[in-house]
Amino acid sequence: MDSSHDSHSNPASPSAAGTGASASGSSSSVSSPSRYESQKRRDWNTFGQYLRNRRPPLSLAQCGGAHVLEFLRYLDQFGKTKVHTQGCPFFGHPNPPAPCPCPLRQAWGSLDALVGRLRAAYEENGGRPESNPFGDRSVRLYLREVREHQARARGVSYEKKKRKKPQSQPDQLSPPPGSS
Numbered sequence: 001m002d003s004s005h006d007s008h009s010n011p012a013s014p015s016a017a018g019t020g021a022s023a024s025g026s027s028s029s030v031s032s033p034s035r036y037e038s039q040k041r042r043d044w045n046t047f048g049q050y051l052r053n054r055r056p057p058l059s060l061a062q063c064g065g066a067h068v069l070e071f072l073r074y075l076d077q078f079g080k081t082k083v084h085t086q087g088c089p090f091f092g093h094p095n096p097p098a099p100c101p102c103p104l105r106q107a108w109g110s111l112d113a114l115v116g117r118l119r120a121a122y123e124e125n126g127g128r129p130e131s132n133p134f135g136d137r138s139v140r141l142y143l144r145e146v147r148e149h150q151a152r153a154r155g156v157s158y159e160k161k162k163r164k165k166p167q168s169q170p171d172q173l174s175p176p177p178g179s180s
Contacts, residue, residue: 060125078106082100108150
């Protein structure tokens, strides 16, 4: 009954069948993998394809933090987030009033989630945690730099998320203000 909700992710399953998909440990289960597991498998396959298509091709054992950064920069060409350059008149404006020629990039949140999935997939596919290129210091620094740059370019401060009202009550216990 539940598999009908995940039927849109089934076309990716046959291509990933020979890549260690049974490593999840629940091979006796007939339910389809979770959305996270499916995305992790697709990301892992994409990274593997990227390594194979490099000139010269690179094995996973040879892969380091620099190669992960190269992959993340490669993905920018498929991004959908407008990131204003320093010279753009809309730099620092969250809602620019007109279009500009600034490049589209991968959003920081997407890159951060991707690295997290690939870090988990690396270890699930036999990699040692201490040699995980996705956990490399250079990758963490790059992600921090991307987050800070995108925040400045859009005029959004990530500090705003940290502030919370001192006395927050669950919505279910009290009606919203002004509703009576």
